[in-house]
Amino acid sequence: MTSSASKRLFKEYRGLSSDPPEGIMAGPVSEDDMFLWEAFIQGPEGTPFEGGVFPAELKFPKDYPLAPPTMRFLVDVWHPNVYANGNVCISILHPPGDDPHQYEQASERWSPIQSVEKILISVMSMLAEPNDESPANVDAARMWREKRADYEKIVKENVRKSLGL
């Protein structure tokens, strides 16, 4: 009954639990549904996101790993590559055929040899180094480029708020 997609997801879950990358944690919300995960990423040190914990929801398609999951932050993340609703826009989450702008290298995009772990690591480094070539949040991108201090202030304020302070 278990499809190859959920088998693969289970294997990734096992790998991530036994040997989690620094500052990253992920797994299915409930093992009843392997296609909905919750991930936690710590804000990278030396960035305004430092000290924060950023939960996100990963939704996997039934034909995973042929198609990539979608990822949505569950707290406010003010970042050029995160939409206002929390959706993450990053090349590794885009299938190779689905790039209208042609600015992303095929090797950066989704393929079955990528993994949840690689996505989360990419997102973590995205937090540290935004890519403002194709911003998802234009206002945040402009602020990041032109008024870095304001940008960092908003990010830090969001981190505080998300920790209930």
Added chain:
Amino acid sequence: MAEQTLNVPQLVVFIVLAFLGVRWYLRKPAAGSTRPTGQSHGVRIDPAQIDQVAQMFPQLDRRQIAWDLQRNGGNVSATTERVLTGRRLDTPPPSFNPPAPRAASTAQSATPAAKPTKPDLITRYNLASRVGVASEAAASDSASKPKAWSADRNERQANMQRKREEMILAARRKMEAQEKGKAKASGTSAS
């Protein structure tokens, strides 16, 4: 012979009456239950449904659409059918307040203007009771390090949850300490 020719119109009349009877019966409960309550605790009409009908029949008054939807329990197809069969929509009573149309429905796909703020992590994961307890988490850290991978499914789930809570609480403690330190520093420098 005469008997048989008479039967056909009778049959038609019977079918029509039965159809109307069933329709009346089906409509009645919805209308009856929501009519007296009016807006206050009647069916909550989704503005999107009003929009949907209004897009099909731009000539109709939004208030009338809202009123009809209110009375049939938010059934868009019933309202549509009513209009299509040529029956007019009733005029709502003056006390009826339809829900406000969705703001900026044209700019839907762009940035959602007023998004609800997301709950903080302490609220989201029900950690309020454990926020102040600093020593407990530190103790459990060293005492019962959860195994990385358990063969038992429930244990895995519990481990996940514990790791998650520890991650959030640790971040919160750290941030709190940092703020306290900052407040102290600014306090001493000010005095």
